Amino acid sequence: MPLSPFLDVDTPITFKDQPGVQSAVLYTHIPLCNLECFQCHNKAGFDPSTQFASYEKLLDKLNKLKLLGVELIIVSGGEPLLEKRLKEGLKFIKQLGFSVRVDTNGTLPETIEQLIREKVVDGFALDVKIPIKSVYFDDEIERFNEILYSKKEKNEKKIKLYVQKIKKSIEKIKKLAIANDFQYTILRTVKYPLLKEEDIEEIKRFVRETGIPFQLNPFYPVEA
Numbered sequence: 001m002p003l004s005p006f007l008d009v010d011t012p013i014t015f016k017d018q019p020g021v022q023s024a025v026l027y028t029h030i031p032l033c034n035l036e037c038f039q040c041h042n043k044a045g046f047d048p049s050t051q052f053a054s055y056e057k058l059l060d061k062l063n064k065l066k067l068l069g070v071e072l073i074i075v076s077g078g079e080p081l082l083e084k085r086l087k088e089g090l091k092f093i094k095q096l097g098f099s100v101r102v103d104t105n106g107t108l109p110e111t112i113e114q115l116i117r118e119k120v121v122d123g124f125a126l127d128v129k130i131p132i133k134s135v136y137f138d139d140e141i142e143r144f145n146e147i148l149y150s151k152k153e154k155n156e157k158k159i160k161l162y163v164q165k166i167k168k169s170i171e172k173i174k175k176l177a178i179a180n181d182f183q184y185t186i187l188r189t190v191k192y193p194l195l196k197e198e199d200i201e202e203i204k205r206f207v208r209e210t211g212i213p214f215q216l217n218p219f220y221p222v223e224a
């Protein structure tokens with residue numbers, strides 16, 4: 001039996017990730033991500049000996065989740081949209097009657113559009129990690145590079161490129177969110193200690209204009 005694009009790890013069941021909906025989380029290859037966020041928990045806790053689950057094992061797991069009343073499968077990573085076999089994996093889940101939400105850092109708008117067009121996803125949780133603006137001060141550039149790339153550097157280009165991708169991605173998911181009555185689409189921000197109160201307010205202002213629901217998540221430091 002071929003391998004699925006999802007890791008053979010425990011599958012947490014949660015009511016919190018998608019408020020009010022019983023959900024279970026599957027992970028694509030966790031080190032596969034194009035950002036290096038400040039204190040990334042997923043990467044820090046990753047065991048390099050982890051393998052992908054076979055489709056047989058995945059089917060067994062999904063059948064059990066169905067019996068437990070899980071309605072929504074949340075696909076997290078890493079950055080799931082970088083996984084080349086993601087589409088086939090999502091199709092497999094949807095064929096079993098689950099709704100699917102993909103959690104993404106929002107930097108791959110073309111892939112988002114492709115998945116929406118192929119109707120293999122019901123929503124996205126998209127991270128807005130820094131304020132989305134047209135002009136940044138030097139200290140902001142340094143702080144925001146540290147949030148996104150764990151490097152305090154004065155590289156404005158990287159910030160601008162990130163912002164451009166996030167805006168494009170949000171434009172793409174808006175229609176899907178409206179069509180699904182915003183049921184499975186959410187914008188999220190981690191309250192990184194590097195963000196100031198005014199940054200959070202700026203993010204909230206930006207999100208409000210999109211009309212998409214918002215979740216501000218607490219920051220937990222990675223244990224040494």
Ligand code: SF4
Pocket residue numbers: 033034035036037040041042043077078079105
């Ligand atoms: S986008 Fe997610 S997986 Fe990637 S580095 Fe940031 S927190 Fe970690």
